[in-house]
Amino acid sequence: MLYHFLYPLHTQFTIFNVFRYITFRTIYASLTAFLICFIVGPWFIKKLRQMQVGQFVRDDGPETHLKKAGTPTMGGTLILFSAMVSSLLWMDLTNYYVWIILLITMGYGLIGFIDDYRMQIRKRSKGLSAKEKFLMQTGLAFFAGILLYIHPGFDTHVSFPFFKNFQPDLGWGYIFFAALVIVGTSNAVNLTDGLDGLAIGPVIVASAAYMIFAYVTGHKHIAAYLQIKYILGSGEVSVFCGILAGCGLGFLWFNSYPAQVFMGDVGSLALGGAIGTVAVVTKQEIMLVLVGGLFVIEALSVIFQVGFFKMTNGRRIFKMAPLHHHFELKGWPEPKVIVRFWIVSIALALLSLSTLKLR
Template identity: 65%
Template structure:
């Protein structure tokens, strides 16, 4: 919106020429989203407390989590508000990619909001049924996948980190692949969101890395030099990523241990879907396995635990899944688990950046 209102005036006020630059608008989006969270955060928390919208804790979880009962939840609503307003404020509204990402983010946010509502209403940790949740997730991801597939600049080739000469073309099967990426990323972040700040930290790292990759993918010269797929218009996606970085940092201000608020499924499902959609649009889908390695690790731990439990008739690989609970059961304090997972996420983020030169 600012781009459309202020940039045309650069002929009269030369300083407004900065609005043509994606880098300036991405920084502006990051700071704007961060400030929105800081300014509104306390009031939002008080409103949740007043309406008794509190966290529901599973009975079979670590005993240390019982104290979290009643802590305000559904903070993801505030994240979505900040990301949406900020993106619309700083982005070029003619860019279709941003609208697709926002649509997917809000769709998955609505699924998470209803899931949170069911949990709070029933006062147990079981909200929307697994089948219902997956159905609506697949539906939203399918629509987005088809929109990408029918885009005039669609490219069904996959790009693999470190392997520049391996680029298989999925063709029409790319839609199914897109569904897998978006739904998988959404649920992976959701599984990670189990400790104070645990999901928020890696989201900041992943969004920051994709901010850079989005900018590079939308720049023909830099994309050619770095041998990454060039995607016309992808540069504007960097502004969305900046908004997600800023909103996540602002939310972490209140979500850090001991948390004053939790994001709930409305936050974790939407942020995961957003990251998956960004990865698809800028043709860095496989990179998500690296930069989002913490999310992947958490999801895989649940899959392994459930599969092994069924195959062996009740035996377990981990003391408890998702993976972060395993370390809690081993005696690690919550802050130690969170900070160490953040460290792993930063290392994985740096590894993802290294793929730009190691190809």
């Protein structure tokens, strides 16, 4: 709204001309998101405690986690609130891609909220079943894929890192591909969210990386120089990525070890869905394997563990899955696991950015 209310005034007051610059709005949108989380956070956590919205801890995991029982959860609601306010204030709301990303972010947040609400507030032993969550996620992702597919000029080619001439066209099959990316990323982030600050750190890193990808794909001259696909309007997505990073930093203030609040499914499903949608919009879908490599590793550790367990009648590859629990059970202190996983995430993001020149 600030963009729509203040930028038109640039003809009378030249200072308002700064609102036309994506870089300016990205910086202040991220700061706004950070400040909302930082300022509202203590009050929000207090309210969660009063409502007795406490985290349930598995008794078959690391014993050190038992002391976390009762820690307020559903903190992702705070992330979504700050993201929505910042988006409405700083983004160009006439941009088609903005609304698709917000649709997935808030839609997946609602799915996670229903799941958390049933368990934490209604005090049921289980929230949504895995089948219910998957069907809701898939339906919403398919809808987003259709909206992208019917948008005039949207490219259904898929780009591969390091190969500028290998870009297969999926045609209408791109809808299925987009849904796979969005749902897969959402669930991968959800699986990673198991330690204090473990998931939100890589989310910040991935958001920062895609902030750069979105900017260069939306800039005609830079895209031409880098020989990547130019996507009209995708530059505005960098503002949203800045907002995600700002929300993440604000939430990390309270979610860092030892955590005062957990994000819950309302946060992890929404953030994963948002990153997956950003990857699809910016035509950097395959790059997500590198940018979100930590999420991929965590998800694969669960898939391999379950598959190996079933095939070998009870044998395991890891001491426990997802992978972060394996290292905990090996004796790594929780803060060491978290920071080392962050380091891996940063390294993979830097590697992904290098592909802009290595083509």
